[in-house]
Amino acid sequence: MNLGFEYPWVLLGLGLCLLPIWRIGAVANPYPWLAILPIDPLSLAISALIRLLGGLAIGGLILGLAGAYLQEQQVERIGHGAHIVMLLDRSNSMDNTFAGKTPETQGEESKASAARRLLNQFVDQRAHDLIGIAAYSTSPLFVLPLTENKAAIHAAIDATALPALAYTNVSKGLSMALEFFDSRPVTGSRIVLLVSDGAAVIDPDSEAALRELFKQRQVSLYWVFLRTANSPGLFEMPDDPRDDNAQAMPERYLHLFFNSLHIPYQAYEAETPGALQQAIDDINRLENRPLHYVERIPKQDLSTRCYAWAAAMLLGLLGLKLCETRP
Amino acid sequence: MSIAPNFKDYRFCLLAAALLSLSVVFFHPQTSAQVSLYRLVFVVDITRSMNTEDYQLDKQPVSRLQFVKHALRQELLKLPCGSQVGLGVFTERRSTLLFEPIEVCSGFAEIDAALAALDWRMAWAADSRIASGLLSTLEMLQGKDQNLVFFSDGQEAPPPNPRYKPDLSALKDKVAGVIIGVGGDQLAPIPKFDAKGQRQGFYKPEDVPHRSSFGESDLNPEKIQGYDARNAPFGSEAASGDEHMSRLHESYLRQLAAESGLQYRRLTDADSLDQALQQAAFAKPGTHTVDSSWRYAGLALLFLVMVYLK
Structure with missing residues (x-):
């Protein structure tokens, strides 16, 4: 694979992928005492999934913005x-x-x-x-x-x-x-x-x-x-x-x-x-x-595919957002 | 439980906005920008005087022809994609085109190889009648939407006789372009080569004609020593001069440029060539479509990041 980027400096933005780890981006519901809640593997998995979706969406956008392409191949x-x-x-x-x-x-x-x-x-x-x-x-x-x-x-x-x-x-x-x-x-x-x-x-x-x-x-x-x-x-x-x-x-x-x-x-x-x-x-x-x-296989632009990927992740996030419960 | 309140959530709105903004990308938004394109035909003098070594590259003396080739190959890299470049050579009293203009980016390797192969040995005859050569070049290019770039050192061989000067007035201003003067101001010896291309020292005074001996002299016959209208129209004295040496005949090229409606510039380094060529007078408007999907994707990123800020 010879991956290349039109604007490699944009890749610095990949750091933003860590944002969802810091914040989950969901409504916080007040709860009297968190320690009382039992550890629920399903909840943890869903939480990880939400964060992952966010990170992947940001990553896809950044790769697309950096102009990812496949180099010309012979x-x-x-x-x-x-x-x-x-x-x-x-x-x-x-x-x-x-x-x-x-x-x-x-x-x-x-x-x-x-x-x-x-x-x-x-x-x-x-x-x-x-x-x-x-x-x-x-x-x-x-x-x-x-x-x-x-x-x-x-x-x-x-x-x-x-x-x-x-x-x-x-x-x-x-x-x-x-x-x-x-x-x-x-x-x-x-x-x-x-x-x-x-x-x-x-x-x-x-x-x-x-x-x-x-x-x-x-x-x-x-x-x-x-x-x-x-x-x-x-x-x-x-x-x-x-x-x-x-x-x-x-x-x-x-x-x-x-x-x-x-x-x-x-x-x-x-x-x-x-x-x-x-x-x-x-x-x-x-x-x-x-x-x-x-x-010669000319250089192939991958940014549209990255955007499509990001769009799919966004769609997933939107769907999950609709499942949120509010107090 | 109803999902209705979720539609009012600001995070939901941000996510929806991001998705909406991103979806624009799949319609391939484009903006078009105006760019200056060029359609140039380089005609390079390949007569012997162009072998004179009065330029330097990397502290090594190089011939005028080599320097022109070097400058042109540099220039190829500087011309914007979509510009076109044709190539021709001049010797004797006319020029010929090797190829019509080719697009510089897709045809870079080909143009570069053709430039590298330019050689004085391509000359099909040995005279150097620059004014006639310019005339034939202008005739060749008139009516075409191309700009002429004519490289020469202005040294005619044999020296021009003003009485038989070609008339350029019919073609004045028919072709836009520039004459590029090549060479130094000091007289320098012209290298001499034998039939096999081996170098044989330099031209000596007795090797070259120091005046044109065709037809009649342009001088008043009374001023010519030993003038005889039939037997010695140029007088009885042998001509002497420094035609075996070469320098840039700038005033002559300026005069030719003025007569043909071309500009005159001098080649000092590769940048001077770029300035002479990439000028507004030669620019042809072209549109260059720029993919603007990054704007929408960037906006989507902004919305998405805002989801995580609070």
Whole structure:
């Protein structure tokens, strides 16, 4: 039991519980000689009961006034869910539509806003997940740690509505996303959800570092590639073999790199908002391994119960008061 | 024997009054109190000059950025529950938001972690065009019910050319907020880091541009040594200066604040930040319901104690 009090100093008032011992709080009837009265166990018991009721009523009131509560408790539970780090691309091209144009007419949705809408829905569907957010452009931006605070996650996803930044440096972004799992117990699924509309060449140094990180952290990777119409896709082979290199087709090569990591990896080529929905549905379906999670039971107020207790005692006293006899 | 006389007994009346008073508690009486809530968006300059170590924490020199982070984390504890805080960073010529305002009490751990993670290496480009950055921030926040808190040391890199000053007048008074000047009055060296984040001494005069060399000079061409309109619009002499050192450019920030209709305050310690932020101009009325059942329970206690007094 972790009992706590909002105003512990009020507990000093518990001294008042002794009042009924000093006075019984009943009408005193004159009697010629008290010593003549025989000792009556029943009377003594009733007298003790009356005093006890009074003391308990005062005690209940004092505990209620002191604001008794049960402290917040953490209960470990097992559910289904994942630790998800969303790695969001903030490069310029995310502000365009899937057709590669600036959104003009109503009803046209930029890639960023489509991603935002769907990610917000996704977050609401995942009840027990811890979700962290990182963003990247030329450099990685730490946004939110792994958290269950849904309001905060929505606030961070909504902030991507603002104009995007500079270029795409996916390797730094990935290393930051993997750092989120440092010093976290391995439980449930660990997911990096990369949402981007392009890729960049990963230099050999960071490639080696990433390989190691992915292996150590036991992370599965989902890449939602928001493909713009007519841009080279992940699975496309170039017409001209001379174009088959990382500079000309960074997306294809990044995909090959992810495949070579030997981790659970799934790529989605989303050319319309509907395809992005498909990717999110898949994650919902696949990534539901048993997860140890800590459920917080919020602080429970006990003062109302104390008052109810005191009220019951008062009711008893009132009843007894009606039984009093008078001379 | 009748119980009728008992109804007239003063102790009975006191007990009944106590019970009556206590029964009010079960209807959850509440009073609402007016409180000042805040909706602030912190935008922190993360350009290199913010690494200058001219603040002290626990007698250790710390960089301006670290001090700003420290002051902000302290401030989080001081803001009343129900207030909201958003966070953004500024570098190059614009700023970006990391998250929209989050409620400070329920989101304390998250905001605190995001503040702790602020780093100059988040910068996506290396210029420091503060006036443009302020303009983009104001554009971003206009029409939202949020107050801007913009932290900067006012050191533009390269130095501003008044001829190409961004025009803030269109956004003047559109966003209420405050520019917080960060840094000391004395010139201090700016630490230099390599690509891996290792410290490599300080910036030297030859490392930084000492004047803007874009477009035309704002000076009268006749005053410029070796002026040539096409080949040397800034003259033939190499610029020299102390741009490799940094201090708080307070007059420049004051000027920006005046042009954009923001206030200007200076960051000296965590309390100065609290005074700058928790001011009436930024307060938004909020109601806070207070449980007032203690009054009725207290009254009941009073009645009950009186039963035993005589």
